[in-house]
Amino acid sequence: xxxxxxxxxxxxxxxxxxxxxxxxxxxxxxxxxxxxxxxxxxxxxxxxxxxxxxxxxxxxxxxxxxxxxxxxxxxxxxxxxxxxxxxxxxxxxxxxxxxxxxxxxxxxxxxxxxxxxxxxxxxxxxxxxxxxxxxxxxxxxxxxxxxxxxxxxxxxxxxxxxxxxxxxxxxxxxxxxxxxxxxxxxxxxxxxxxxxxxxxxxxxxxxxxxxxxxxxxxxxxxxxxxxxxxxxxxxxxxxxxxxxxxxxxxxxxxxxxxxxxxxxxx
Amino acid sequence: xxxxxxxxxxxxxxxxxxxxxxxxxxxxxxxxxxxxxxxxxxxxxxxxxxxxxxxxxxxxxxxxxxxxxxxxxxxxxxxxxxxxxxxxxxxxxxxxxxxxxxxxxxxxxxxxxxxxxxxxxxxxxxxxxxxxxxxxxxxxxxxxxxxxxxxxxxxxxxxxxxxxxxxxxxxxxxxxxxxxxxxxxxxxxxxxxxxxxxxxxxxxxxxxxxxxxxxxxxxxxxxxxxxxxxxxxxxxxxxxxxxxxxxxxxxxxxxxxxxxxxxxxxxxxxxxxxxxxxxxxxxxxxxxxxxxxxxxxxxxxxxxxxxxxxxxxxxxxxxxxxxxxxxxxxxxxx
Numbered sequence: 217x218x219x220x221x222x223x224x225x226x227x228x229x230x231x232x233x234x235x236x237x238x239x240x241x242x243x244x245x246x247x248x249x250x251x252x253x254x255x256x257x258x259x260x261x262x263x264x265x266x267x268x269x270x271x272x273x274x275x276x277x278x279x280x281x282x283x284x285x286x287x288x289x290x291x292x293x294x295x296x297x298x299x300x301x302x303x304x305x306x307x308x309x310x311x312x313x314x315x316x317x318x319x320x321x322x323x324x325x326x327x328x329x330x331x332x333x334x335x336x337x338x339x340x341x342x343x344x345x346x347x348x349x350x351x352x353x354x355x356x357x358x359x360x361x362x363x364x365x366x367x368x369x370x371x372x373x374x375x376x377x378x379x380x381x382x383x384x385x386x387x388x389x390x391x392x393x394x395x396x397x398x399x400x401x402x403x404x405x406x407x408x409x410x411x412x413x414x415x416x417x418x419x420x421x422x423x424x425x426x427x428x429x430x431x432x433x434x435x436x437x438x439x440x441x442x443x444x445x446x447x448x449x450x451x452x453x454x455x456x457x458x459x460x461x462x463x464x465x466x467x468x469x470x471x472x473x474x475x476x477x478x479x480x481x482x
Numbered sequence: 483x484x485x486x487x488x489x490x491x492x493x494x495x496x497x498x499x500x501x502x503x504x505x506x507x508x509x510x511x512x513x514x515x516x517x518x519x520x521x522x523x524x525x526x527x528x529x530x531x532x533x534x535x536x537x538x539x540x541x542x543x544x545x546x547x548x549x550x551x552x553x554x555x556x557x558x559x560x561x562x563x564x565x566x567x568x569x570x571x572x573x574x575x576x577x578x579x580x581x582x583x584x585x586x587x588x589x590x591x592x593x594x595x596x597x598x599x600x601x602x603x604x605x606x607x608x609x610x611x612x613x614x615x616x617x618x619x620x621x622x623x624x625x626x627x628x629x630x631x632x633x634x635x636x637x638x639x640x641x642x643x644x645x646x647x648x649x650x651x652x653x654x655x656x657x658x659x660x661x662x663x664x665x666x667x668x669x670x671x672x673x674x675x676x677x678x679x680x681x682x683x684x685x686x687x688x689x690x691x692x693x694x695x696x697x698x699x700x701x702x703x704x705x706x707x708x709x710x711x712x713x714x715x716x717x718x719x720x721x722x723x724x725x726x727x728x729x730x731x732x733x734x735x736x737x738x739x740x741x742x743x744x745x746x747x748x749x750x751x752x753x754x755x756x757x758x759x760x761x762x763x764x765x766x767x768x769x770x771x772x773x774x775x776x777x778x779x780x781x782x783x784x785x786x787x788x789x790x791x792x793x794x795x796x797x798x799x800x801x802x803x804x805x806x807x808x809x810x811x812x813x814x815x816x
Contacts, residue, residue, distance in 0.1 A: 247691050251612040283527070339697030380610070382695040 223287060231283045231296075235276055238299045238311060241388065245312040247271045248382060248390050252314055255338045262330040265323050265395055272316040279311070281412050305387040307402050309344065309379045312390040317397050320439045323356070324376065325362050327394055335380060343389055344379035372428035373406070374399045398434035402427055487701070488624075489631035491524070494660035494710065499676035499681070503666040504534045504715045507774055508767065509642045510598040511798065514783035515587035515806035516638055516768060524578060524636040526627060527591030528654050529560060529644035535590040538581055538781050544590070551592050559626065560592035566622045567601045570613070573626055582782065587634055591642075595650065597684055598622075602649035609682030617700050623650075624657040624703045647681045655682060656689050659705040659814070660710035661741065661761045662764065667717040667731035667741055675735075676742040676800065682707060683750045698720070709747055709755045710809065711764035712739050719768045737765065757812060765805040 223231075249271045256262055256269060256284040283299070290297040299307055318327060328346065335342055348359040349369040356366045364376065381388070395403065408426050409415045415424075496509045506529075513523045527534040535558075536544055551558040557576050565571035578587040601619060608616025627639055641654045655661060664680065666673045689705035696702055714735050717728040725731070739762070747754035755762075776789035784790075785799030 244691050246693055247610065248695055250610075251492065254611050339699075341698075381700045385698075388694070460503060 217464060223284060223288055223291075227287055227297075228405075231280060231287065233288070233301060233385070234283055234304055235367060237282050237304060238274070239276055241305075242273060244388055245390075249312045249314060251382075252340070252380070252390055252392075255334055256331075257335055259330060259344075262327065265318060265327050265330065267317045267319055269314065269316050271312075274311045274313070282353040283300070285412065301405055305389065309389045310389070310391045313365075314382060314390060314394065315375075315393045315395070315400075317395060317400050319397060321358060321396065321435060322442070323438065324394060328364070328376075329396045331369045331378065331392065331394075335378075340382065342378065343381050345377045347372075350374050351428070354436070355432070361482060370390070371406075373403065374432075375403070375414075384405075394434045396438070398431040398438065402431040487628075488509075488704070489628045491631040491636050491639050492625075492660065493504050493627065493641065493658045493662040493811075495641040495643060495654050495707065496664060497643050497651065497655060497661050497678075498665060498671075498674065498740055499647045499651065499678060500647055500664050500666070500671050503671055504767065505645075505664055506537055507641055508662075508664050508713065508715065509534060510777075511783045511785070511802040512806055512809075513586055513640050514583060514786065515799070515802040517782055518785075518803065519582045519806060519810065520585070521638055521806075521810065522585045522634070522636040523587070524564045524627070524630060524634065524639045525581075525586065525588045526559065526641050527608070527639050528588065528595065528623065528650060529591055530544075530593055530595040530650075531644055532591035532593065534642040535588065537778050538588055539579065540781065541591065548593060551594060558592035558594075559623070560594040560598060562589075562626045562735050563622045564594075566619055567598055567761075567814045573622060573629065575629060576626075578630055583786075587630075587636065589630060599648055599650040602653060602731070603750045606649060606652070612692075612695060612812050613631060614698070617696065619702060620653060621701055623653055627657070627700065628701075634759070647677070648752075652685050652704070655685055656705040658707050658767070659704070661707045662710050663712040663739070664715045664767075665712055665739070666715055667728050667735070669731075672734050672738050675738045679743040679746040682754070686750060686754065703742070706751065706753050706756075708753060708757075709743065709762065711762040712743070712756070713764050713767055713805065715767045716769040717766070723796075724768075732766070733753050761812070763799065764808055767801055767805075773798060 227457045244478075252269055253269065286299070287297045304310065316327065316331075318324065331346075332342075334340075346367045347363050348354050348356075348364050350359065350366055351372050351374070355374070358364050359376070375393045376391040379389050380393075381390075382393060405427060409420055409424060417423055496505050496512075498505060511524065513525055516523050525534060527537070532548075535547070539547070547556075547558055550556050551561045552564070554574070554743075555576075557579070559576075562574050562576045565574055576589070578589050580586075583586055596767075605616045605619030609620050610616070627784070630636075631639065639764075641658060643651045643654050659681075663675075665675065668707055672715070686705055686707065689703070693702050693705060712735070714732045718725050719733060739800045740759070743757050744759055744762070770784055771788070773784045773789040775786035780787045780789075783798075783802070785795050788796065789795065
């Protein structure tokens with residue numbers, strides 16, 4: 217195998233200029249995240265739906281590595297690396313990132329509604345998305361049904377992405393991701409083992425692919441548990457309501473048990 | 483309704499957080515000098531100590547103003563911003579005071595501006611958090627000046643500031659287009675220049691973040707206070723010449739303005755010192771000593787007062803006029 221192309225001192229200098237530009241603007245990314253975090257965390261409807269919210273500004277060391285990888289990749293493909301200080305923040309939307317974790321799939325519809333409302337109320341500009349990255353047919357169907365664009369994910373990464381900006385003239389943006397806790401487990405394991413470079417161990421790579429199926433099933437199981445739980449609660453309520461009805465009204469009527477709703481996730 | 487756009491009147495803050503350097507005396511005399519060459523000037527007393535207001539308005543009138551400032555008919559800066567501070571409504575429109583010189587108007591200060599100042603600290607935090615309430619409160623004074631300028635068509639606005647680096651002065655500095663630093667000839671004034679430079683840079687830096695991250699369609703203070711110049715003040719003159727001890731201080735002021743003020747400002751943003759550095763010394767104002775108190779009593783500039791001799795008053799008039807002309811030439815020559 218041919219060794220990957222090396223970066224020249226000039227390439228390194230170009231990357232350093234970009235990293236310096238990011239560092240000079242880092243306080244702005246930090247503030248943007250704080251502002252968004254406070255908007256989201258102060259919304260009672262949203263906090264009732266989510267498990268937790270994480271946020272981070274990109275680590276400058278990781279950014280440097282990412283730029284080096286991109287530049288090497290461009291060289292390998294004999295393409296020009298055209299990231300400049302001017303277009304840097306428009307090209308890289310994950311310099312500030314916020315992740316919303318929740319338990320089961322159906323919560324996403326309400327979370328999405330909340331997010332769109334908050335973006336509107338707090339005058340954030342939706343630059344991109346929402347777009348759902350998924351590899352699971354059933355999950356793809358769910359997102360399509362609620363009007364969310366989907367994108368295939370050969371890496372088996374799953375998450376819904378939004379990119380927002382504080383205003384129309386701003387170049388700096390923040391990426392918002394929404395995923396379930398089970399998807400987060402896969403994401404964390406994959407990130408640790410396969411990032412920045414894919415693991416050289418075939419068994420590790422294989423097991424992570426199996427893990428994606430396991431965590432996908434796990435999300436699916438949690439969906440089903442919540443569906444069953446809701447059905448049970450509904451039945452209990454209607455049984456209680458029926459027993460509270462006056463005897464007269466019930467007489468002569470055959471009592472039908474409440475119809476269970478489908479346990480299928482959609 | 484908050485004004486959506488900024489009035490073109492040029493806003494100048496006379497600022498030094500060091501007390502006793504002669505800010506108010508400079509503001510009054512400079513404003514009178516500007517008025518004497520046909521410029522319409524609005525003075526804004528943004529100091530809770532209200533020295534400027536007490537200087538220019540008769541004591542009984544000031545007492546009456548302060549007594550009534552909390553009511554709907556109040557006419558001080560506090561009366562205007564009170565509804566915003568108390569979150570009970572929009573800015574209350576107030577009419578500026580017409581001073582004896584027809585080109586001079588005053589927005590009177592108020593002791594209760596200290597309450598505004600306390601609230602401004604919270605408004606600032608809310609601005610950093612990108613909250614609507616924060617923008618409204620932080621922009622209240624600037625919006626008030628917009629409203630008044632629009633109606634009165636003034637050419638220049640002078641902000642007089644209190645001797646501190648508090649939230650009110652932060653708003654004044656971020657709202658002004660230019661600022662002038664009067665510096666007294668003593669060791670404390672020289673030391674203060676360092677804090678001054680850092681403070682203005684910090685404020686401008688924070689405000690740039692707030693501005694860049696603010697939602698579209700909100701009126702925001704510019705936050706680019708451009709150093710118009712500095713004025714060594716209150717030095718002693720003996721037999722027509724500056725005493726040796728005092729001239730030492732003047733050269734130290736010049737040196738420290740360069741290293742502690744111009745240096746950090748330019749390093750952050752060259753627009754904070756847009757003029758040629760060789761022209762930043764706007765003039766020198768000696769200690770007019772016994773002339774100041776009577777002019778304060780009379781509520782006019784030294785030149786128009788009955789203090790001292792005619793020759794002394796003329797000397798004062800020329801000193802301030804030269805500075806006023808320099809400022810007008812620089813700002814209107816643009």
